[in-house]
Amino acid sequence: MAMRWKNTLKDHQVTDEAAFLNRRQLMGGAAAGLGLAGIGAGAGFAAGEDLTPNSYEDITQYNNYYEFGTGKDDPARYAGTLTTQPWTVQIDGLVDRPGEYAFEDIIKAMTIEERIYRFRCVEAWSMVIPWNGFELADLLAMAGMQSSAKYVALETALRPDEMPGVAFPVLDWPYVEGLRLDEAMHPLTIMATGIYGKDIPNQNGAPLRLVVPWKYGYKSIKSVVRITLTDTQPPTSWNKANAREYGFYSNVNPQVNHPRWSQASERVIGGGLFSKRIPTLMLNGYEEEVAALYADMDMRANF
Ligand code: MTE
Secondary structure, three states, X not given: OOOOOOOOOOHHHOOOOHHHHOHHHXXXXXXXXXXXXXXXXXXXXXXXXXXXXXXXXXXXXXXXXXXXXXXXXXXXXHHHHOOOOOOEEEEEEOEOOOEEEXXXXXXXXXXXXXXXXXXXXXXOEEEEEEEEEEEHHHHHHHHOEOOOOOEEEEEEOOOOOOOHHHHOOOOOOOOEEEEEHHHHHOOOOEEEEEXXXXXXXXXXXXXXXXXXXXXXXXXXXXXXXXXXXXXXXXXXXXHHHOOOOOOOOOEOOOOOOEOOEOOOEEEEOOOHHXXXXXXXXXXXHOHHHHHHHHOOOOXXXXX
């Protein structure tokens, strides 16, 4: 609980967002019901840096959630139709306790922390997002991982009645993603259930979505309904759509360009006329924490 993450922020640095400051009041209300026990515990130091979290509006009005359309404002406009209660997550494959886990039961068993992470989309834009959530490793422990497991596959809900975008064959629905087991077990990998201390909005992947801060945003799969432990590398949606452009690993890497654009820099969302481009950092700034995962791997070949 006393873990402090470099590259995250201190609470007091998040001064420009009233909703964030109000989150402490929320703890007596609805958010407490969701078990925001350890809120703030994961927020650490921004060693030598001064990251500014994006506004709640930036984070919830500029989205990619193709099940609701491909425009950046489509998710905010259309994702309200998604029914998120009740919600269950099927956990199966190489686990001791496979089954349907109710969202409320998961939340009760988990410690919800705040994690302020950089978020870098493969399209070369970025934000800084104060998530609330729990470590995926804790959820996998709940289901009892078996020693033969090597990968984790995740799947988004597929609800044609509620998701206007799935009428179009933009991707092969449902949206699926996957991680190597050591990536999934890394303490930086979380399942997010909130933003700025509020329940995560539908457009950001309610009621729970993956967040892997050192990988391009498309790995961070939304509205997860199924998690499967496997011993073979699972298929992933963007890789299936275009394997030449989107690899399984998708680690943020300023030295490996997308075939159609540079990944050396990124456009910071927000700031209006003052929006800026900044250099992209290796592994999105989390090199110290996660580079060891790829010590024996050619990151150019395994993009
Ligand atoms: N998950 C699903 N199910 N469908 C999607 O279209 N888009 C991905 C990822 N997860 C997507 C998804 C992409 S490309 C990005 S950049 C992030 O979600 C965007 O997350 P945000 O809208 O919360 O910023």
